[in-house]
Amino acid sequence: MDFYITILGCSAALPTATRQCSSQVVNIDGYNLLIDCGEGTQNQIRRYRIKLQSMSDIFISHLHGDHFFGLPGLLSSMHLCGRTEPVNIYAPKGIRKILTHLFNASGAKLSFELVYHEIETQEPILLLENKKCKVFTFPLVHSVPTYGFLIEEQPSLPNLKSGVRKTYNLSPADILKIKIGEGYTTEEGRFIPSSALTKPARPPKKYAYCCDTLFDESFIPHIKDVDLLCFDCTFDSSLTYIANDKLHGTSVSAAMAAKAANAKQLLLTHFSARYNDVDSLVDEAKTIFPNTLAAYDGMRIKLGL
């Protein structure tokens, strides 16, 4: 199963000529979900050739404008393009009132249903489960209620043990039955349980998004062993005093989070407009967590590579 992230925007609150406000699309085996929706997200979706109507599940980390001011326009464009399928909005409590008020005030009646799933929790909870993945949320540490997301693909079916297919001359239907646990009955009538014919698939891939937030031990258990951790890196460590004041991450705190979570890879995002390039932030993070990359608008990063 392919599992990759497309970065639509990786800027902090003030967008720049090369970085738009926060937004990214997570694709798991063809299923798209959107995380955050800063102003201009619909333009970025077009620019990076993602299907506008492919996103039925939208997750908003918190209600600061740079993470959701693009949502009204995105939904309006879905409406103008004739959408009928509902859109699920997973966002902190308050989003329903904001969008309802905005659409009422502008006289808009969407052609599809908005299904609100307002988040208000102190514990990690499962927000969504479908055939492709599970999405969990958990509280982060920011100036307004802010939530991280953990996206875990559904387990793959087990693999056949080496040689099994030839030994029993299995058809595709036989193989599927074995993989889903129904076992196999030989021509001689001997039943063999699936467990004897298969070996476990690789573990499900996991992606965590933590933005905006301070590094805090409290949420590390919820992002343990992820393949990729995307973390708030608004500032370099020389500006830690500003980061602490504004409750944002730095290159160092992001790396500490990745290390504490035993992540396989770290993706820095949400860069302050003061940085034209972010090489120095990556270098700083690498001193603590070597497998670090910086997000850029249009980046496509595959998990598990």
Next chain:
Amino acid sequence: MDFYITILGCSAALPTATRQCSSQVVNIDGYNLLIDCGEGTQNQIRRYRIKLQSMSDIFISHLHGDHFFGLPGLLSSMHLCGRTEPVNIYAPKGIRKILTHLFNASGAKLSFELVYHEIETQEPILLLENKKCKVFTFPLVHSVPTYGFLIEEQPSLPNLKSGVRKTYNLSPADILKIKIGEGYTTEEGRFIPSSALTKPARPPKKYAYCCDTLFDESFIPHIKDVDLLCFDCTFDSSLTYIANDKLHGTSVSAAMAAKAANAKQLLLTHFSARYNDVDSLVDEAKTIFPNTLAAYDGMRIKLGL
């Protein structure tokens, strides 16, 4: 005095790869005002190198999302860049409630004052007068309360009649006094009134913005003799039935409005996303009103040329 318009966006509700939602900057002798503020306006302001903080007066024609969804982000960015000077918002009734609710919900406290001038009128009214211009508004014909804007530069000082300067050997101070009506006293003590020494300046230039709207005789008197009329041209005339249903202009109705108003030039805008290029719409308008141009994002058009 220079008087020019910079088009930031000329798309109808659905933005395209080349056209952003409605927004434009009017510059009169260095004074900038913003008309409409679709999503992404702050990006366009940056792209076309207009100073973010130069706009203290923002005019919104109506509360459809494609004309104001960029306003929260623009104001947030002004705040992030340390603005202290107030911003005046001239917009239909309802804008205060929308913005107040949105900023409250997102926990934002702007560093400057928003001064609301909510429009609710059936008659043309003067919205703003300063040293550079007067801005009038008047109702258009659309599905929600929608207002056109007429921007008229302040009259220039009169010009000296030919030869006057040499005849009396005038200093710059003498000239200014004459131009402001104080007349001139010759070395021999003879007083000459300004009227005898000057000829009227050219008439003030006028720009009208009518979007979104049907063509309707009711507002033509308010845009009479403008140098440039920017008019809703969402559709070509073969789609007049849709235009009438949605209360939008067409290439033909825009041209009819320009002709009826005795405008000097017509600028078509607000093009439906169905048109990759709009040459055919311009051609159609030209059959009725020859001096017609199509807006494009980034266009800079000077009045009176």
